[in-house]
Amino acid sequence: MTAEHFDVIVVGAGPSGNAATYTLAKAGLKVLQLERGEYPGSKNVQGAILYSDALERIIPDFRDSAPLERHVIEQRLWMLDDSSYVGMHYRSDDFNEERPGRYTILRAQFDKWFSQQVRDAGATLLCETTVTELVRDEGGRVIGVGTDRDGGKLLADVVILAEGVNGLVGRSSGLRNELEPASVALAVKEMHFLPKETIDTRFTLKGNEGVVIEAMGTITEGMTGTAFIYTNQESVSVGIGCLVSDLADKGCSPYELLEAFKNHPSVKPLLAGSETKEYAAHLIPEGGYKAMPQLFGDGWIVVGDAGHFVNAVHREGSNLAMTTGRIAGETVAWLKEQAAPCSKVNLREYTRRLEESFVMKDMRKYKNMPSFLHRNLPLFDLYPRLLSQAAQTWFRVDGVDKRTKEKEILTSFRKGRSLSGLFGDAFKMARAWR
Amino acid sequence: MSKTGQEDRPKVKVEEKLFHNRYLVDAGRPHIKVHPHDKPSAALLSLTHVCPAGCYSLGDGGKVEIVADGCMECGTCRVLCGPTGEIEWNYPRGGFGVLYKFG
Ligand SMILES: Cc1cc2nc3c(=O)[nH]c(=O)nc-3n(C[C@H](O)[C@H](O)[C@H](O)COP(=O)(O)OP(=O)(O)OC[C@H]3O[C@@H](n4cnc5c(N)ncnc54)[C@H](O)[C@@H]3O)c2cc1C
Ligand code: SF4
Numbered sequence: 001m002t003a004e005h006f007d008v009i010v011v012g013a014g015p016s017g018n019a020a021t022y023t024l025a026k027a028g029l030k031v032l033q034l035e036r037g038e039y040p041g042s043k044n045v046q047g048a049i050l051y052s053d054a055l056e057r058i059i060p061d062f063r064d065s066a067p068l069e070r071h072v073i074e075q076r077l078w079m080l081d082d083s084s085y086v087g088m089h090y091r092s093d094d095f096n097e098e099r100p101g102r103y104t105i106l107r108a109q110f111d112k113w114f115s116q117q118v119r120d121a122g123a124t125l126l127c128e129t130t131v132t133e134l135v136r137d138e139g140g141r142v143i144g145v146g147t148d149r150d151g152g153k154l155l156a157d158v159v160i161l162a163e164g165v166n167g168l169v170g171r172s173s174g175l176r177n178e179l180e181p182a183s184v185a186l187a188v189k190e191m192h193f194l195p196k197e198t199i200d201t202r203f204t205l206k207g208n209e210g211v212v213i214e215a216m217g218t219i220t221e222g223m224t225g226t227a228f229i230y231t232n233q234e235s236v237s238v239g240i241g242c243l244v245s246d247l248a249d250k251g252c253s254p255y256e257l258l259e260a261f262k263n264h265p266s267v268k269p270l271l272a273g274s275e276t277k278e279y280a281a282h283l284i285p286e287g288g289y290k291a292m293p294q295l296f297g298d299g300w301i302v303v304g305d306a307g308h309f310v311n312a313v314h315r316e317g318s319n320l321a322m323t324t325g326r327i328a329g330e331t332v333a334w335l336k337e338q339a340a341p342c343s344k345v346n347l348r349e350y351t352r353r354l355e356e357s358f359v360m361k362d363m364r365k366y367k368n369m370p371s372f373l374h375r376n377l378p379l380f381d382l383y384p385r386l387l388s389q390a391a392q393t394w395f396r397v398d399g400v401d402k403r404t405k406e407k408e409i410l411t412s413f414r415k416g417r418s419l420s421g422l423f424g425d426a427f428k429m430a431r432a433w434r
Numbered sequence: 435m436s437k438t439g440q441e442d443r444p445k446v447k448v449e450e451k452l453f454h455n456r457y458l459v460d461a462g463r464p465h466i467k468v469h470p471h472d473k474p475s476a477a478l479l480s481l482t483h484v485c486p487a488g489c490y491s492l493g494d495g496g497k498v499e500i501v502a503d504g505c506m507e508c509g510t511c512r513v514l515c516g517p518t519g520e521i522e523w524n525y526p527r528g529g530f531g532v533l534y535k536f537g
Pocket of ligand 1 (some may be wrong): 040044045162165320
């Protein structure tokens with residue numbers, strides 16, 4: 001059987017694969033993109049906050065046609081105990097700008113839109129096609145892929161693996177190790193529909209303004225994890241995620257955690273009367289820099305979640321996916337221009353460019369964060385409780401003098417965790433943050 | 435210290451959640467299989483709780499069984515039981531499986 005030959009084959013049509021394919025097609029290369037879902041986005045899950053900067057560098061006028069829900073004018077960070085939250089809210093009218101930097105989106109719809117731009121740029125997309133293997137030549141160089149469709153191998157000068165967190169193709173081809181349960185979080189999410197006016201009223205919004213809430217605390221029952229509530233036009237996305245290792249150790253059902261979060265007294269009124277239309281689950285690679293696999297080799301490059309490019313502290317993933325996809329595309333186009341082969345030596349240029357961008361700088365900055373959070377700590381149980389107690393003591397006007405209140409608060413902290421423990425935690429946190 | 439715990443969580447039927455989703459089931463070709471076993475490992479056993487679609491259950495004689503129709507293809511069971519070798523995990527054939535409308 002004669003196999004058709006492409007300049008590049010991209011595995012996956014999520015943000016990383018779409019960014020790579022778009023960049024390559026715009027550079028005039030012959031690109032084939034393969035996606036296992038019925039349509040791009042049908043398998044994909046995100047909160048979802050879209051960061052404009054990463055997309056703007058690929059499609060500068062994306063705002064004219066992309067399906068954007070709301071631009072974010074307010075960010076809330078909540079620490080919850082069983083009945084309360086202590087929070088920090090930042091809201092600014094400055095975010096009502098001409099080119100907002102953060103939008104909520106619905107991934108299935110966003111991916112469809114992005115894919116249309118990719119095809120308009122001239123790439124070929126084949127859906128309902130699962131890549132099952134990499135094809136190599138005698139020298140071990142990757143020269144194409146095999147799929148679950150009839151019809152032989154598909155060949156290319158280079159294969160870009162944009163296959164997402166599970167990275168099955170890379171794994172079955174021996175390019176990487178299995179994911180560690182402590183390096184991935186399992187997140188579950190529901191879509192709750194409400195009339196736009198109801199959302200506007202409950203979150204004090206107007207027009208396309210949106211609020212995002214990130215929450216942590218006793219809702220994860222001591223496991224490393226966070227929850228979120230994001231406002232869309234006519235729906236609210238609600239989700240919670242914990243490290244797979246923690247869920248397994250505790251024998252905990254993620255949907256029960258989600259249900260408990262939805263029923264928290266601070267959350268329940270926000271969702272009251274809503275109609276649930278979807279329940280989704282997905283892994284998030286949260287092992288950071290130390291969990292990253294080899295990113296390139298003879299004839300192959302890894303981008304996005306498959307490369308473990310997620311900044312869990314800042315809840316960034318899709319922007320890293322798009323940026324790594326774009327940079328991989330630019331690198332391959334640059335090599336093609338010089339008629340240089342996509343060998344391992346030449347593809348080193350990909351990581352060199354990543355090092356220059358914010359991508360590797362951020363990945364490095366937080367390289368100790370995952371192990372810090374994992375070994376931790378009272379962060380997901382004791383501290384939220386203490387904080388809430390302290391706030392309650394402080395705000396109640398009950399005839400107790402203020403000095404006694406201060407003492408009570410200090411004592412509760414020292415009883416909960418010894419002074420050296422408190423300082424130790426603060427110190428470790430600062431080190432991991434640095 | 436922890437006041438909240440398993441006992442206090444509201445009970446939910448995961449089927450009621452999965453009911454909202456769209457699937458194209460590849461009848462007769464399950465993409466995940468549990469290998470025959472005498473006694474499940476702790477990891478395999480934990481899947482009866484951890485699988486977000488409730489696909490794993492405890493059957494006769496303390497063996498773990500799977501019905502993968504509601505699977506959302508997250509890969510959690512693969513991560514946990516890949517190393518123990520107790521399950522075989524593949525993506526559904528192209529086009530089959532879960533179909534998110536919102537994601
Ligand atoms: C609950 C949740 C909330 C999140 N919130 C945010 C957020 O608010 N902001 C943010 O920036 N990031 C967020 N992220 C992270 C973000 O979703 C990911 O980082 C991003 O989707 C990664 O993009 P990707 O293209 O690398 O992978 P994916 O989006 O997973 O895309 C991979 C694609 O490859 C396809 N594929 C896989 N294997 C094969 C194969 N063998 N053959 C053919 N096709 C294949 C898949 O079907 C899929 O379309 C969140 C993630 C989750 C789970
Ligand atoms: S892939 Fe996820 S949803 Fe499917 S059976 Fe495994 S754990 Fe359950």
